[in-house]
Amino acid sequence: MLEARHLVRRFYGTAVVDDVSFVLRPGEVTGYLGPNGSGKTTTVRMLTGLIEPTSGSVTFRGQRISDNLTDYRRRLGYVPEEPFLYPFMSGREYLELVGRLRELPESLLSRKIPAMLILFGMGDAGEQSIGSYSKGMKQKVLICAALMHDPDVIVFDEPESGLDVGAVLVLRHLVQTLAARGKAILYSSHILESVEKVCANVIVLHRGRVVADASVEHLRSEMARSSLEEVFSELVLRDDPARTASDIADVVSIR
Amino acid sequence: MATSATTHRLLRAHFLHRFLDNDLISPNADRHDAIVLIATSLAVPGLVVTVLLIGSKYLFGIPTPALTSIAALDDKFLYISVSMLVMALIGAVQWDALDLDARDEAILGPLPLTHVEIARAKLAALVIFVSAFAVALNAVPSIVFPLLLVAHFHVNIIAVVRLILTHATVTTLAGAWAFLSVVFIRELLRLVLSASWFRRVSAVVQGVLVLTLGSTLLLTPWLATGVPMKWMGGSSAARAVPPVWFVGLYESSTKGITLTIRGLGLRIPKGLIPAEANAHVLYDRLLPRFGAFAQMALLVTLVTPLATLALYAWNNKRLPAPTVGRWRRRSTGRSIAAVLIALFVARRPLERAGFFFTLQTLARSVSHRMSIAAAGAVAFAVSVMFMHGIRAINGVAYAETRVLALQTIAISIVLVGVRKAVGTPAELRANWIFPMAWNGEVGPYVAGVKRAVIIAIIVPMLLALLAFDWYEIGARVAFAHAPVAFIVSVLVLDMLLWQPEMLPLTCSSRPPGNLKAFGPIYLMALFVAAYTLARVERAAIADAARYAVLLAASATTYIGFRLWDARYHGRGTRIVFDDSPETPTQRLGLGEPV
Numbered sequence: 001m002l003e004a005r006h007l008v009r010r011f012y013g014t015a016v017v018d019d020v021s022f023v024l025r026p027g028e029v030t031g032y033l034g035p036n037g038s039g040k041t042t043t044v045r046m047l048t049g050l051i052e053p054t055s056g057s058v059t060f061r062g063q064r065i066s067d068n069l070t071d072y073r074r075r076l077g078y079v080p081e082e083p084f085l086y087p088f089m090s091g092r093e094y095l096e097l098v099g100r101l102r103e104l105p106e107s108l109l110s111r112k113i114p115a116m117l118i119l120f121g122m123g124d125a126g127e128q129s130i131g132s133y134s135k136g137m138k139q140k141v142l143i144c145a146a147l148m149h150d151p152d153v154i155v156f157d158e159p160e161s162g163l164d165v166g167a168v169l170v171l172r173h174l175v176q177t178l179a180a181r182g183k184a185i186l187y188s189s190h191i192l193e194s195v196e197k198v199c200a201n202v203i204v205l206h207r208g209r210v211v212a213d214a215s216v217e218h219l220r221s222e223m224a225r226s227s228l229e230e231v232f233s234e235l236v237l238r239d240d241p242a243r244t245a246s247d248i249a250d251v252v253s254i255r
Numbered sequence: 256m257a258t259s260a261t262t263h264r265l266l267r268a269h270f271l272h273r274f275l276d277n278d279l280i281s282p283n284a285d286r287h288d289a290i291v292l293i294a295t296s297l298a299v300p301g302l303v304v305t306v307l308l309i310g311s312k313y314l315f316g317i318p319t320p321a322l323t324s325i326a327a328l329d330d331k332f333l334y335i336s337v338s339m340l341v342m343a344l345i346g347a348v349q350w351d352a353l354d355l356d357a358r359d360e361a362i363l364g365p366l367p368l369t370h371v372e373i374a375r376a377k378l379a380a381l382v383i384f385v386s387a388f389a390v391a392l393n394a395v396p397s398i399v400f401p402l403l404l405v406a407h408f409h410v411n412i413i414a415v416v417r418l419i420l421t422h423a424t425v426t427t428l429a430g431a432w433a434f435l436s437v438v439f440i441r442e443l444l445r446l447v448l449s450a451s452w453f454r455r456v457s458a459v460v461q462g463v464l465v466l467t468l469g470s471t472l473l474l475t476p477w478l479a480t481g482v483p484m485k486w487m488g489g490s491s492a493a494r495a496v497p498p499v500w501f502v503g504l505y506e507s508s509t510k511g512i513t514l515t516i517r518g519l520g521l522r523i524p525k526g527l528i529p530a531e532a533n534a535h536v537l538y539d540r541l542l543p544r545f546g547a548f549a550q551m552a553l554l555v556t557l558v559t560p561l562a563t564l565a566l567y568a569w570n571n572k573r574l575p576a577p578t579v580g581r582w583r584r585r586s587t588g589r590s591i592a593a594v595l596i597a598l599f600v601a602r603r604p605l606e607r608a609g610f611f612f613t614l615q616t617l618a619r620s621v622s623h624r625m626s627i628a629a630a631g632a633v634a635f636a637v638s639v640m641f642m643h644g645i646r647a648i649n650g651v652a653y654a655e656t657r658v659l660a661l662q663t664i665a666i667s668i669v670l671v672g673v674r675k676a677v678g679t680p681a682e683l684r685a686n687w688i689f690p691m692a693w694n695g696e697v698g699p700y701v702a703g704v705k706r707a708v709i710i711a712i713i714v715p716m717l718l719a720l721l722a723f724d725w726y727e728i729g730a731r732v733a734f735a736h737a738p739v740a741f742i743v744s745v746l747v748l749d750m751l752l753w754q755p756e757m758l759p760l761t762c763s764s765r766p767p768g769n770l771k772a773f774g775p776i777y778l779m780a781l782f783v784a785a786y787t788l789a790r791v792e793r794a795a796i797a798d799a800a801r802y803a804v805l806l807a808a809s810a811t812t813y814i815g816f817r818l819w820d821a822r823y824h825g826r827g828t829r830i831v832f833d834d835s836p837e838t839p840t841q842r843l844g845l846g847e848p849v
Contacts, residue, residue, distance in 0.1 A: 050690065070695040078691055084684040088619035093611070100608035101692035101700075106597055145688070 001026050001184045002047070002153050007056035009042050016042045018208040019056070024153065024184040029175055031199030031216075032188035033232060039208040040188045041081055044157045047186065048078045060153070074102070077151035081158045083138035087131035091122060091141045094130060098145045109148075116144040121167065135162030143171070147178075154178065155186045160194055172198050196228040204235050211235050262368065266376030267383070273359075274352055274384050297341070297391040305399045313403040319527055320408065320517045321534035325483055327404055331505050332486065333479035334396055334422070335429045336498040338389070340472040342430035345388055346437030347464040348625065350457070353381065353438055354445070355571050374571050385434050389427045397423035408516045421508045429501040432556050435563045437464065442566035461621070462628045469632025474639055487541055487548075494548070500555065503548020510545065513538075600710070601703045605696060609703025609759070614711060616681040616760050623676040627712070630672020634665040655728045659736055659789035660782075662720050666744045667781055669716065673708050674751040677759035689761045690832050697758065697830060698821060704759045705748055713744045735796045742809040743788065749816055758830045 002024040009017040017039040024030055034040045045051045047058055049069045058065045065072040085094055092113055099109040117126040120140040130138065139162050146154065156175070160168050175198050179185050189195055195202060196216055204212040212219060212235055216228055225231045233241065275290065309330050313323065346353065355377055363373055401418035444460065445453055471478075486499045493499070506513075523531050601610040617623050641661045680686055717740055724733030752759065795805035 048691065050687065070693065073691055074694070076691075080687065082684075084682070084687065086616075086682050086685045088681075089615055093615060097608055097612055098688060098692050100604040100611075101689065101694070103604045103694060105604065106607070 001061060002186075003059045004043070004047065005057050005059065007043065007046055007058070008054045009039075009046060009051065010054045015054075016208050017046070017053075020205070020208070020210050021056075022203050022210070022213055024186055026152070026182045026184050027179055028201060029179045029185045029187055029199045031195035031202040032186055032205065033190065033192070033195055033202055034205035035190065038205045040190075040205055041157055043205070044078075044081075044155055044186070044188050047155055048076060049073065074149070075152040077146035077149070077154040079139075079142050079146045079154075079156045079159045081161070083135060083142055083162070085130045085133075085138055085141060088129060090129055091117060091126040091133070091137070091144075094141060095144055095148060099148055102149045104149060112148055113144075116148065120144060120170075136164055136167060139163055140167065151183070153184045153186075155188070157188045158190070159187070160189065160191055168194070192227075192229045192232055202228070204232065206235065259372070262372060263376055263379070266363075266368070266373060267380045269362075270377050270380030271384060274349060274380070294387075294391045297388065298395055301337075301392060301396045302399070305396045305403070309400065310403050314406055318407045319523050319531045319534075320513070321531050321538055322527065323404065323407070324513050324517075324538050325534045328482045328487065328502060328506070329479050330400065331422075331425075331502050332482040332498050333475060334393075334400065334426050335501045335505070336475045336479060337472065338393055338426040338430035339433035339498060339501075340468050340475065341392055342385065342389060343433040343437050344465065344468045344472065345385070346434045347461055347468060349384075350437075350441060350461040350464075351621065353441055354567075370572075374568070377571070378567070385431065389430045392430065393423060393426040397426065405512075405516070410512065410516065414512045414515070418509055418512060421505060425501055425505045425508070428504075428552075428556055429498065432501075432559055433497070435559050439559060439563040439566065440464075442563060442570050445570045446566060458619075458621070458624070462624050465625055465628040466632050466635065469629055470635040470639070473633060473636035477640065477643075483537055483541060487544060488537075494544075497555070500548045500552035503545040504552040506541075506545040507549035510542065600706050603699045605694070605699035606703035606706070609700040610707045611703075612681070612760060613677065613704045613707035617676060617707075617711065620681060622679060623681070626676040626679065627669070627672045630669050630675070633672075634668040637661075637668060638665050655732060656786065656789045656793050658724060658727050659732075659792055660785040662724075662736070662740050663743055663747075663785035663788060664781060665720070666713065666716055666740070667747050667785070669712065670708075670744070670747050670751055673712060673748070677704060677708075677752065678757065678763060679760075680763055681760045686761050686832060689758065693830070701752065701759060705745075705752060708748060709745060713741070713748065717741055717744065732796055735802060736792065738806060739792055739809055742806075742813050746809075746813045746816060749813070749820060753820055756829065756831050758832070762830065762832060 004020060004022050007017055007020040008015060020039070020043055022030065032040055032043070042051070046053045049058075049065050049072065052066070060072050060075070086097075089097070095113045095116070096109055099113070104112075114123070114126070117123055120143070122137060122140055125133070125137060130141065133141070139159065143159065146156075159171060163171060172194060175185060175187060187195065187199055199216065201215050202212065202219060203210055212231075214222070219225075219231045220228070312326065355373065359373070359377075397419055401415060401422050404418065405415060440460065441457070444456060448456055482499075482502070486493050486496055487502070517535075596610065597607060601607040617627065638661055641657060641664075717737060720740070721733055721737050724736060756762075792805060795801040
């Protein structure tokens with residue numbers, strides 16, 4: 001459904017994303033893993049059409065997304081990493097704005113918005129101004145905004161950021177349910193536990209390059225590791241985390 | 256102790272940066288540009304006015320002591336008023352940054368700092384900030400104006416220095432007092448109102464302050480004429496105007512020099528002897544009042560800072576709690592209004608998006624409200640000047656033409672403010688949702704924006720002007736004028752928002768061409784167009800058939816423009832959004848290559 005082909009993105013000559021290729025299929029949740037600065041968010045922005053790749057292409061149903069970005073975005077839901085919203089609006093007003101920009105009928109908005117806000121535990125808070133929201137509340141509004149138009153492709157960029165435990169559990173089930181209903185989902189995160197529980201396939205990115213692209217099971221058996229965390233450590237981390245942690249603690253205690 | 260001083264310096268610098276923080280411009284790149292721009296715009300007008308306008312008066316026009324003393328009262332009133340109004344305006348514009356706020360709490364709350372340290376640093380930053388503005392505003396005139404005053408007279412250097420120091424002290428004191436008065440109003444509101452009421456009332460008070468201070472500032476050159484008779488020798492109400500007190504303080508401090516110059520026995524040109532004698536009499540009559548005015552100035556200069564400081568300290572006893580969101584539960588009335596708007600005003604979802612987004616932004620965003628309040632201030636000042644002219648005219652016909660022209664000019668000025676407001680992104684960092692959810696159709700969204708402006712700004716303005724017209728030029732002309740005024744206003748709005756590559760409230764518009772060069776031309780064009788239209792309208796209103804032709808012509812022009820506009824705002828217009836989330840800095844066209 002959505003295919004990234006040899007994506008490269010350079011900033012000031014440095015390749016932040018280097019020859020990344022993968023496919024998102026309907027009914028599948030693909031995890032996109034990598035340490036900070038590995039190029040996850042840059043890839044996500046190329047997938048959403050917010051930035052152009054230096055080379056390579058993104059195709060949706062066989063057509064380059066840049067050929068008809070508007071039509072592609074009608075089928076796309078995107079939860080960005082940073083929860084930037086209009087602070088003077090209430091959550092409900094923001095969702096109304098997004099729904100209207102997407103040309104959803106008013107009758108549909110008046111059914112969907114309150115229902116989604118209530119289900120995300122924000123029934124009353126939906127009337128408060130966003131300026132007073134916690135990060136988690138903003139994240140919930142972003143998730144509602146991304147799903148309101150029932151998209152075919154959904155891109156989550158660090159969706160659990162700021163969410164409480166209950167909301168994280170709901171989100172994980174929601175992602176799986178949406179996939180079961182035929183959505184193609186990219187789940188970009190550095191929280192290994194989430195990716196392991198939610199995703200069937202995992203792409204691991206390191207310094208802008210794909211170092212693994214397979215199912216979680218396959219990676220575990222291939223690398224003879226019992227968990228995704230160990231696989232990740234093997235693929236990405238060059239130093240022993242315990243040793244690094246000990247070194248940090250030593251620096252902290254310097255007086 | 257050293258650590259404490261460093262902490263204080265760091266905190267002070269932090270608060271000073273906060274005064275210049277603007278979410279709409281780049282966090283780092285533009286701060287120095289902004290400082291230079293502000294300092295220049297404060298210093299240059301003072302220099303230009305002093306040297307070119309006031310200077311020529313003293314150097315070439317008034318060579319006698321008493322006439323100089325009387326004429327100088329007007330100029331001193333002007334300098335003092337401008338200092339007060341500009342400083343008060345700065346207070347009004349910085350309204351929300353005057354106190355410690357929730358962001359300070361978020362940043363500084365977790366640090367091991369005492370509240371007293373934080374409050375002291377904030378206060379110090381406020382003093383530095385205000386002093387810098389006061390110096391930028393008053394420094395040049397303080398040196399140049401006293402020199403011009405004594406240009407014709409042989410005065411010793413000590414007297415000149417005293418004049419310079421007096422000018423600098425009085426204008427700065429007046430400005431500081433005005434600034435503190437704004438802080439006092441804010442702190443008083445904070446004290447007497449609950450947090451939620453304060454938030455509501457505060458926004459209104461800030462808008463009203465900007466509107467009244469801005470329009471008064473624009474009217475100052477006109478108000479500062481005939482000061483001895485109009486203000487100092489006028490009614491008790493006129494004498495209660497604060498600049499008069501500070502002019503009194505100025506004169507009380509320098510009257511010795513004035514009287515010394517008079518006593519020099521200078522040779523007066525024959526033609527000026529009667530005028531000089533009259534000026535003598537007038538100045539001597541005012542002399543006893545200067546002392547009373549000076550006492551008042553000293554009293555308020557002493558009391559206001561103490562009262563403000565007390566309120567400030569009381570209100571900032573502790574860091575403010577994080578903001579609790581304002582509850583906006585939708586009332587039945589609002590729900591009905593929303594349904595009616597969906598049925599009759601904005602039928603398509605995209606139109607509703609533009610309509611409601613515009614109303615919400617213009618009503619709730621401070622920078623957008625300020626743009627419209629500033630334009631309202633200019634429109635009000637122009638209207639007052641026009642009305643003054645109308646009252647001085649005896650011919651009814653010409654008065655009618657002026658009233659009709661005034662409306663077009665006032666509405667156009669306010670709509671220019673609206674253009675500035677909708678050309679400012681509601682929140683740059685949140686704009687990413689527009690490219691993500693955008694369907695590519697500019698027309699319906701822009702139509703929604705325009706309808707919001709028509710309903711929220713044009714219609715209320717026209718109703719107010721209708722009542723004014725009724726009073727000034729009679730019901731028949733007023734009601735005949737209203738439909739034409741409506742069509743013209745909507746046409747002006749369409750013309751101002753005609754910019755296909757710009758999406759209102761999401762993209763920042765750039766000033767058309769070189770505004771410094773073309774601004775006066777636009778203004779003249781507006782005046783010529785408004786007067787021409789007013790003349791045509793006046794001629795048409797007298798005859799039903801001609802009036803019908805005028806209405807039809809106006810409507811045809813409007814429809815023609817809309818059709819032309821539709822070609823550009825149709826599907827397929829490429830919008831260049833200002834910002835996408837990955838961009839580290841945000842631009843308003845400021846970083847474009849020159």
